[in-house]
Amino acid sequence: MRLLLGLANAIDALSEGVGRVIAWLTLLVALLSAGNALMRYGFSYSSNAYLEAQWYMFSLIFLLGGAYALKKNAHVRIDLVYGRLSKRAQAWIDLLGTLLFLIPMALGVLYLAWPWAVNSFLTRELSPDAGGLPRWPIKLALLVGFALLALQGFSELIKRIAFLTGVYPLEQEGGE
Template sequence: MASLVAIAWLFCRQLLPLSRAIDKLGEWLGVIASWLVLLACLVSAINATVRYLISYSSNAWLELQWYMFAGMVLLGAAYTLKVNEHVRVDLIYGAISDRARHWIDLLGGAIFLTPMCLVMIWFTWPWFVQAWTLNESSSNAGGLIRWPVILLLPVGFALILLQGFSEMIKRAAALRGFHQHEYAYEKPLQ
C-alpha cells in the first residue's frame, strides 16, 4: 500500500492526465446511475399500474428493479467518490486544514480503500464466473438470469478502485502544489 502512495507522490504531475481520464469515466458512470434511478421508478410505476389494472405481475419486473438498484449503487459509487460526497466519519475532518485532509484522503485510499476493493474483487469474481458458467437464474417463477447483476459486484469495486487511484493522484498533486482540488470538502449541515 505504501507503494501506491509513493507512486502517486513521485509521479503525480505525470499521472494527472490519467486521473482526468478516470474522472471522465466516473462522470459517465454517474450519468448511467442517474438514468437507472429514473428507469427503476418507471418500471416500478408500470409494474404497480399493470398489477392493479389487469391483475398481472411478474417476478421479472421486481428483479429488474433490484438489478437497476444494484447498478445505481455499484456504478454510482465511483462517481460519488469523485465528487467527494461519500460517507465519512467527520469527528475531526471538518476542523483540520486542507493539507491534512489531503494526507488523510491519500493515506486512507492506500490503506483502507485499495485493500477493501481488492478483497471484494477477489471474492466476487469467482462468484460471477460460477453464475455465468452455470447460467444461474432466479429461483422465482419468471425470474431473470443472475450473472449480469453478479457481474456488477467485481466491476463496481474495480471502478471504485480506479476512482480511488485517481483521487490519490489528485491528493498527492495537491500536496505538491500541482493541482487545485475541484470538489472541496463541505462540512455537514447538522
Template sequence: MRGLLKLSGLIDAVNEGIGKLAYWLVLVAVIVSSANAFIRYGLNTSSNAWLELQWYLFSAVFLLCAGYTFLRNEHIRIDIILGRFSKRVQAWVDIFGILVFMFPMTILIMVLSWPMFLDSYLTNEMSSDAGGLIRWPAKILVPVGFFLLTAQGVSELIKRIAYLTGHRDEPGEKMHSHS
C-alpha cells in the same frame, strides 16, 4: 506527475460518464417500478421478472455510482472532525484512508466477487423464482462497481499527492457542479 494527473482525469471522466448514465437508470427504475405497481394492483397480476428487474436496476445505480460519488466528494466522511485540520493534514488523512482502508476492501471484494460472477455466467444461473431473470448481469455489477470505486481511489490518491507536492490545488473540494 503530469502523466498521473492525465490518468486521474481519464478516471474522473469515466466515472462522471457512468454517473450521468446512472441518472437514466434511475428513471428506468422508476418507470419499471410504476408499471409493476400498476400491473400488480391495477390488473391483479404480477411477474417475478419485473420485481427482479427493479432489484437489478437499483443494484446497478448503487454499485456503478460508488466511484462517481467518491469523485464528487459526496461519500460519507468525518468532516466534523477532519474539518478542524489544515488542508495538508486532510490530504494526508485521505491518503492513509485510501491506502489502508479503501484499497484493501475494494480489491478484496473485487477478487472474491469475480468467481461468483464467472460461475453464474458459465452455468447460466437463473433465479430460483418462477419467471425470474438470469443472475449473471446482477453479479457482474459487484466486481465492476468495486473496480470503478478502486479506480476513483487511484485518481483521488493521485490528486492528494499532486496537492501535497504543489502540482495541484486542493483535491478535496467539490470540483464539479451538480447537474
C-alpha cells in the same frame, strides 16, 4: 506526475460518464417501480421478471454509482472533525484512508467475488423464481462496480499526492 494526473483525469471522465448513465437509470427504476405497483394493485398482475429488473437496476445504481460518489466527494464520512481541518490535513486523511481502507477493501471484494461471479457467468445462472431473469449479469456488475471504485480511489490517491506536493490545487475539483 503529469502522466499520472492525465490518468486520473481519464478515470474521472469515466466515473462522470457512468454517473450520467446512473442518473438516467435512477429515473428508469422509479418508473419501473411505479409501473410494477400500478400493475400489481390496479390490475392484479405481477411478474418476477419486472420485480427482479427493478432490484437489479437498484443494485446497479449503488454498485456503479460508488465511484461517481467518490469522485464528487459525496460519500459518507463524519465531517465533525474533518470539515474543521485544513485542506492539507484533509488530503492526508483522504490519502491514508484510500491507501489503508478503500483500495484494499475494493481489491479484496474483487478477489473474493471473482470466482463466484465467473462461475455464475460460465453456468449462465438463472433466477430460481419462475419467469425470473438471469443472475449472472448482476453478479458481473459487482465486479465492474468495485473495479470502478478501485480505479476512482487510485485517481483520488494521485490527486491527493499531487496536492500535497504542490502540483495540483484540490479547490479546482468539481464537487469539493
